[in-house]
Amino acid sequence: xxxxxxxxxxxxxxxxxxxxxxxxxxxxxxxxxxxxxxxxxxxxxxxxxxxxxxxxxxxxxxxxxxxxxxxxxxxxxxxxxxxxxxxxxxxxxxxxxxxxxxxxxxxxxxxxxxxxxxxxxxxxxxxxxxxxxxxxxxxxxxxxxxxxxxxxxxxxxxxxxxxxxxxxxxxxxxxxxxxxxxxxxxxxxxxxxxxxxxxxxxxxxxxxxxxxxxxxxxxxxxxxxxxxxxxxxxxxxxxxxxxxxxxxxxxxxxxxxxxxxxxxxxxxxxxxxxxxxxxxxxxxxxxxxxxxxxxx
Amino acid sequence: xxxxxxxxxxxxxxxxxxxxxxxxxxxxxxxxxxxxxxxxxxxxxxxxxxxxxxxxxxxxxxxxxxxxxxxxxxxxxxxxxxxxxxxxxxxxxxxxxxxxxxxxxxxxxxxxxxxxxxxxxxxxxxxxxxxxxxxxxxxxxxxxxxxxxxxxxxxxxxxxxxxxxxxxxxxxxxxxxxxxxxxxxxxxxxxxxxxxxxxxxxxxxxxxxxxxxxxxxxxxxxxxxxxxxxxxxxxxxxxxxxxxxxxxxxxxxxxxxxxxxxxxxxxxxxxxxxxxxxxxxxxxxxxxxxxxxxxxxxxxxxxxxxxxxxxxxxxxxxxxxxxxxxxxxxxxxxxxxxxxxxxxxxxxxxxxxxxxxxxxxxxxxxxxxxxxxxxxxxxxxxxxxxxxxxxxx
Numbered sequence: 062x063x064x065x066x067x068x069x070x071x072x073x074x075x076x077x078x079x080x081x082x083x084x085x086x087x088x089x090x091x092x093x094x095x096x097x098x099x100x101x102x103x104x105x106x107x108x109x110x111x112x113x114x115x116x117x118x119x120x121x122x123x124x125x126x127x128x129x130x131x132x133x134x135x136x137x138x139x140x141x142x143x144x145x146x147x148x149x150x151x152x153x154x155x156x157x158x159x160x161x162x163x164x165x166x167x168x169x170x171x172x173x174x175x176x177x178x179x180x181x182x183x184x185x186x187x188x189x190x191x192x193x194x195x196x197x198x199x200x201x202x203x204x205x206x207x208x209x210x211x212x213x214x215x216x217x218x219x220x221x222x223x224x225x226x227x228x229x230x231x232x233x234x235x236x237x238x239x240x241x242x243x244x245x246x247x248x249x250x251x252x253x254x255x256x257x258x259x260x261x262x263x264x265x266x267x268x269x270x271x272x273x274x275x276x277x278x279x280x281x282x283x284x285x286x287x288x289x290x291x292x293x294x295x296x297x298x299x300x301x302x303x304x305x306x307x308x309x310x311x312x313x314x315x316x317x318x319x320x321x322x323x324x325x326x327x328x329x330x331x332x333x334x335x336x337x338x339x340x341x342x343x344x345x346x347x348x349x350x351x352x353x354x355x356x357x
Numbered sequence: 358x359x360x361x362x363x364x365x366x367x368x369x370x371x372x373x374x375x376x377x378x379x380x381x382x383x384x385x386x387x388x389x390x391x392x393x394x395x396x397x398x399x400x401x402x403x404x405x406x407x408x409x410x411x412x413x414x415x416x417x418x419x420x421x422x423x424x425x426x427x428x429x430x431x432x433x434x435x436x437x438x439x440x441x442x443x444x445x446x447x448x449x450x451x452x453x454x455x456x457x458x459x460x461x462x463x464x465x466x467x468x469x470x471x472x473x474x475x476x477x478x479x480x481x482x483x484x485x486x487x488x489x490x491x492x493x494x495x496x497x498x499x500x501x502x503x504x505x506x507x508x509x510x511x512x513x514x515x516x517x518x519x520x521x522x523x524x525x526x527x528x529x530x531x532x533x534x535x536x537x538x539x540x541x542x543x544x545x546x547x548x549x550x551x552x553x554x555x556x557x558x559x560x561x562x563x564x565x566x567x568x569x570x571x572x573x574x575x576x577x578x579x580x581x582x583x584x585x586x587x588x589x590x591x592x593x594x595x596x597x598x599x600x601x602x603x604x605x606x607x608x609x610x611x612x613x614x615x616x617x618x619x620x621x622x623x624x625x626x627x628x629x630x631x632x633x634x635x636x637x638x639x640x641x642x643x644x645x646x647x648x649x650x651x652x653x654x655x656x657x658x659x660x661x662x663x664x665x666x667x668x669x670x671x672x673x674x675x676x677x678x679x680x681x682x683x684x685x686x687x688x689x690x691x692x693x694x695x696x697x698x699x700x701x702x703x704x705x706x707x708x709x710x711x712x713x714x715x716x717x718x719x720x721x722x723x724x725x726x727x728x729x730x731x732x733x734x735x736x737x738x739x740x741x742x743x744x745x746x747x748x749x750x
Contacts, residue, residue, distance in 0.1 A: 250477035253444050258491035258538070259465040268490075272481040 087332070094118050094325035101321050118326035122149040129147075147320065151310035151326045157334055158221045159296075159305060160289040163228035167285045168278060170229070171236035176266050178237070179244035180252060196234045205298050212299055219301045228289040229300055236281045243277025244270065279345035283338070290335050306331045383502075393422045394455040394468070394545030394578055396441060401450035403602075405438055409724075410436055411602045413450065421576040423569075427589040428599035429625070434582045435550055437599075438496075438535040441580060442471050442548050444491035454545055465494075471548040474555060476531045478523040484510075484534050485519040491542045512571065529560045536568070540575065547572075549581040553588060565591060584627050590614070598622050620744035623671055623737060629701060631676065632711040634670040635741060638662045647738075650707040652686055655733050659749040667741035674701070676735035677713035685728035693721045702727065 092109075093101055120126045125148040177183075178190055208227065209218065217223030247270060255265040269277075273281055293307040300308070308330035313320040381616070396418040403411040411433045418424045426434040435629045440444040443464035457465050470491075479487050485506055486493075493504045500664055510516045523531055532552060539547055551567070552631050553561045572579055583589055589596045590610040598605045598613065598621075606618040617623035623631045636649030638656065643663065646653045647670045648657050654670070662668055678685075679702055688704035688711065695701075700715045704727050713729055738747040 166362075248475060248477065250473045250475055251479065253464070254471065254473060254477040254538075255490070256444075257442060257464045257469065257471050257481070257492040258542075261465075264494065269479055275478075275481075 069171075090325050091329045093321060094329045096322065098322055118322040119330070121147045122323050122327040123153070123330050125150045135240050147313065147323050149306070149309055149323075152304040152306050152327075153330065153334070155221065155224075155303045156290060156305040156331070159224045159228060160286050160335075160338075162221065163232060163289045164282050164285040166225065166229045167232040168282050171233055171240050171281065172271070172274075172278065174237045175240035175244055176235075176270060179241050180249070180270075183300070193234045193237050193277060196230075201294050205294060208295070209298050218299055219303055221303060223299055224303065224305070227295045228285075229293060231292070231295070232285045232288055236285055239281050239284070240274065240277055243274045243280075247273050275336060275345050277314040279342040282342055286338050287335060289332070360528075367444050368599045384453055395453075396546055396578060397451075397453040398437075398441070398454075399451045401437070401440065401452065402448045403433070403440060403445065404448045408600065408730065409448075411440075411601065414602075414604060416597060416604065416607070418578055418580060421578055422594045423572050423579045423581065424595045425589040425593035426580065426582045426599060427584065427625075428605075429584060431601075432599040434584075434599050435600040438471075438550055438580060438582045440546050441546070442469055443467050449614065468545045468546040469548055470546075472532075472535045472539050472552045474551040476523070476535045476555075478531060478534055478538075480523050483520050483522055484515060484526070484537075486538045487523070487534055488541050490538070495542075505541045505543075506537075509541045509685060512540070512574070513537050513567075520638060521683060528556050528562060530566060532556065533567070536571065537726060540571070545578065547577050547579040547581075549579065551583055552581075553583070553585070561588075567683065568592065571666060598625060600625075616746070618746055620669060620671075620739045620746075623739070623746070627673055628672050629712045630716075631671045631673050631737070632709070633739075634707070634709050634711075636670060637669065638664050638666045638668055638738075640664045647683070649709070652707040654686060654731055656738060657749065660738050660747055661750060662738050662747045669739040669741055669744070669746065671737035671739060672731045672735060674712040674714040676732040677711070678730040678732065679713040679715045680730070681719060681725070683728050685730040688727045688729055690721055690723050690725045690727050693723065704729075 095114045096108065096112050096114065096120070097115050097117070100108040140246075174193075178186060212218045212223050212227070217226065251269060251273070252265050255269045256262075260268065291307060292305070296305040296308045297311075304312070306327065310324055310331075313324045313327070371379045391447065396416070398414055398416040401411055401414040402409065406474060414433075414437060416424075417470075426437060428434045436445060440447055441454075443459065443462060447460045462700065481492060481593075488506045488509055489502045492505065499593055506519070506532045507516075510519055513536060515530070515533055515537055518530060518534075523534065526534065533553075535552070552568070553564055556564055565588055566579075572592075581592065582624075593610055595607060596610050596613050597607050606613055606622045608616075613622060614626055617626065617631075620633070624633070634647070634649045634652075636647055639646050641653065643655075644658050644690055645656055645660070645664060647668065649670070656662065656670070686706055688706040690692065690702055690704045691710075692703040693700060694703070695718075698716075700718065700721060702713045702715055702721055704711055704713065706729065711729075713727070721727075739745065740747055
């Protein structure tokens with residue numbers, strides 16, 4: 062079928078419009094991060110491109126230099142230590158440690174659990190699945206207070222390990238369910254063929270099933286990473302000195318005003334690690350990985 | 358690629374031209390050393406909770422035989438096959454492969470290979486890796502692996518596809534890869550679970566022939582499950598007909614076709630199916646006759662059917678000689694189906710719907726009168742109550 066030029070143009074216009082709607086806030090955010098403060102707050106007009114670009118915001122938040130001519134030098138704000146309370150370096154490191162750590166642990170646990178739930182028949186397997194799902198019924202805000210006490214007593218409060226465990230707990234149910242659905246798509250015949258070929262249950266998992274759910278694993282990892290990267294509530298309550306990026310950014314909203322330049326600079330920088338992570342796994346995010354295994 | 362292997366296989370699959378050279382002897386060596394195993398099943402029962410699906414199966418498959426388990430859906434044939442494979446547990450009874458009882462043996466230790474209906478290929482592995490997988494698990498030396506994979510590929514004409522992935526192959530090629538995966542490791546028994554069901558009609562006929570040739574070549578004991586009677590008839594050394602978890606009859610395809618043990622077998626085998634008329638045996642002038650309504654016809658005089666006995670009179674369509682005039686039973690044509698080599702004539706005879714096969718291309722039309730002459734030596738009589746074939750004296 063040949064579409065008319067009009068149809069084609071219309072299709073492109075609509076696509077551009079939709080992409081524009083999604084990209085605009087990010088672009089504006091990035092633009093704000095390189096604007097001097099005078100351009101961010103111009104009472105008379107909206108400054109788009111006619112400003113002197115500056116990397117000052119990045120210099121302070123990402124590279125940790127002191128704010129030029131700041132009176133706040135040396136002051137401690139909301140638990141951040143050091144000379145520069147706007148230094149976001151440690152929070153970037155924390156975010157990376159927590160997100161990577163929790164994603165890794167979540168996917169390993171979920172992978173094994175979903176294999177068991179998908180492939181093995183045991184008493185109460187269906188009930189067990191519902192129980193896993195029920196762990197997501199309660200919003201984190203409902204369990205945050207007991208969690209703080211428990212973590213405090215266990216010495217996990219304000220540690221990377223603690224936050225990794227918390228994020229893992231929240232992520233596991235959805236990761237298990239997601240991975241199980243990917244595994245359920247692989248017919249049991251494949252396992253049986255492998256078993257007849259001489260594979261043990263573990264070899265079957267490791268050499269046959271795992272490579273076939275690679276796409277699902279990548280998708281799950283991305284979801285877990287994004288959750289952990291953007292999670293706010295647990296990070297806020299369970300940490301004091303360790304600050305993940307979402308929590309750190311809120312400290313830029315102070316009683317004396319909001320540092321929009323810094324907020325946008327750290328926010329823009331925060332896109333980068335998750336973007337790199339997704340780039341790394343996205344080549345595995347292919348559909349139809351099991352294509353050809355069976356008659357579709 | 359191993360030219361020496363290809364040289365052993367002439368154009369047609371399985372037809373081998375023996376030429377001089379070390380390659381030929383290697384191929385022969387592989388084929389001559391393929392182990393063979395019998396399968397013995399004794400009083401095998403399978404229960405799922407309170408539901409019994411196999412009620413005491415006894416079956417002996419001899420070394421090197423091609424046995425087809427045939428029956429309608431849900432008759433337990435696949436369950437039986439999967440129990441031989443070790444994919445289902447045995448509730449009671451025994452399964453032995455060769456001399457060894459295998460009831461509690463893991464599938465990998467049974468030295469069997471199975472081809473699944475949906476191929477069950479490893480999608481992330483190339484054809485070569487798929488075929489080599491079992492040997493890789495057994496840590497076979499790489500040279501041996503290569504030799505065997507190349508050998509299997511040459512037999513199945515898969516050489517050009519060895520480095521492709523399953524998704525790049527057609528259905529027929531995928532099924533051949535599944536077979537290749539089975540033959541490379543020289544199992545005692547091949548198990549096929551409806552391997553042709555997913556192929557289109559033409560490919561099914563071709564693959565059927567290939568499987569048969571493969572068996573003729575390798576002579577490995579084969580148990581093959583299907584619900585397609587044509588597959589069973591064309592491929593099997595022995596057909597095992599199953600219904601509701603019991604074996605109805607075991608025999609060569611022609612034995613089963615010519616002497617069905619009971620009504621179920623008679624109806625299940627043959628297409629179009631056997632004509633069946635309900636009636637009774639009466640005493641006629643020239644001996645015992647079969648009567649249904651106004652119609653009477655001759656029955657084999659050596660039949661044990663007694664006068665007055667309610668019976669089913671069975672005759673296959675090709676054993677009803679149809680003509681447009683002359684003597685014979687009068688029937689009225691309802692539908693004419695020309696198939697090319699023959700014409701299927703559907704007609705009503707004394708209220709029964711019957712089918713006859715005519716080989717002459719006469720101008721048959723609906724509502725024509727048809728004269729039918731049953732070939733008496735091919736008449737089957739079944740007891741109306743027990744549905745079992747009545748023996749001859």
